[in-house]
Amino acid sequence: MAGPVSKLRTQTFQPWIALLFAVILSFALMATDKTTANSVARQHAFDIIAFVAKPFSVIPAALHLASENERLRFENTQLRLASIAAEEAMRENVRLQRLLDFREKSGFRLKAAQVIARQPVPGVNSILIDIGREDNLTTDMAVITDHGLVGKTVQVGDHSAVVQVLIDRNLGAAVLLTKCRANGVTYWEGGYHLLLENIPSTAAVRLGEQVITSGMDGIFPAGIAVGEVTQVDKNEPSLFLQVEIQPAVNFTRLEEVFVVLDSPEIIPSP
Template structure:
């Protein structure tokens, strides 16, 4: 009886073990298939959900990069503008240096003949075309003294006080300068028009004068010494009534941009 019980117990134990391991294998197979189905079904959905997240991340990263690029570009633009501003000043400094060199050369060559002065402004309260210089009676400036630059004639001193002087420039309508055409015997009077262009008056139509000819002071008007540059003839019109040609002259000086001048002392 006891042996029979043992045999039956062993058979039951083997049967249960077989069923247990069989169920585990089946479960694993079922789990594997389920996992595969879920992966196939949910995978695309996860990809769709993940795409916007990745896109947002990509856009954000690119936005940060774009901000950095814009900041860098702004800094570079600022530096470029600063460099351009500095470069623009260089030609002006060169021109100023050339002007000062020209004035210094004249003063050094003939120190007793010139008084160096700076232009401090314009006289807007007068009908005359005048500039104001920072030298007056104390520096030796007197009325009717010529005022020049290395480029040519500016005008003459007309009002003098202790520290400053007014200079009537040659484009004033009251200005008249006796002049020669350089290298020729043609003579005329350079008169102001109130504008940039001057007029060469009293030159007959058959006199020797051409566009491009240069004019200098003749020294015969009692104010300007002989040989100072005045301007260049830019047009000649002979188809006008009367004996004289209509001649336009461009002065050598730009009277709106005068900074330094020389007053010519009377000998």
């Protein structure tokens, strides 16, 4: 009789005893949590668990692969754009610094303007700039860059102006060849080069000779670079030379220009 009762008591108390052991052991582990022995044991346990868990770590990585790829592609695009923007900012900085230097040294009273539009209609080449009457602009004002002559203002609004550029059939500038001192007038017949008229065939025009404005047209101040001679043709029995010049300004890459508000009597040579 005592046997089954004793067995039942043992079975009843077994879980309680086990729980007591578990609780005591748990608190003992908590109390020794920071000890070296515990840390070492835990490190080994962690190594084993890490070894077992390692193959499973591939699963979340694989599941996240698509989103990770997308995120990286997005970041790559962002970085590329940022890099382009930084390069562009650097180039702009260099360009603006050069323009600033030019503005200070030119001797002209200049007004800076941004090119906001181009009119690439054949034969009618003009650009739109972002300053106008409010900035004291009038028609027939010379427009230049640090490289040379661009053209002149032809229409002026309150806050914008149309600039007729040198490579336009209806615009010519009085120029001077710096070496042979011959005077002429530019004209344009298409392409990216200018032609000179009224240069006498006796003039000793040389290739590479600089061409500047002479100021004789009453619009463009004297001394502004126009270009350099790239070709000279003597057409017998004509009394004039056919001179081709490469403009100093690249008209396809105009971004900032200056409008000459007024100029001093003596204009420095470029």
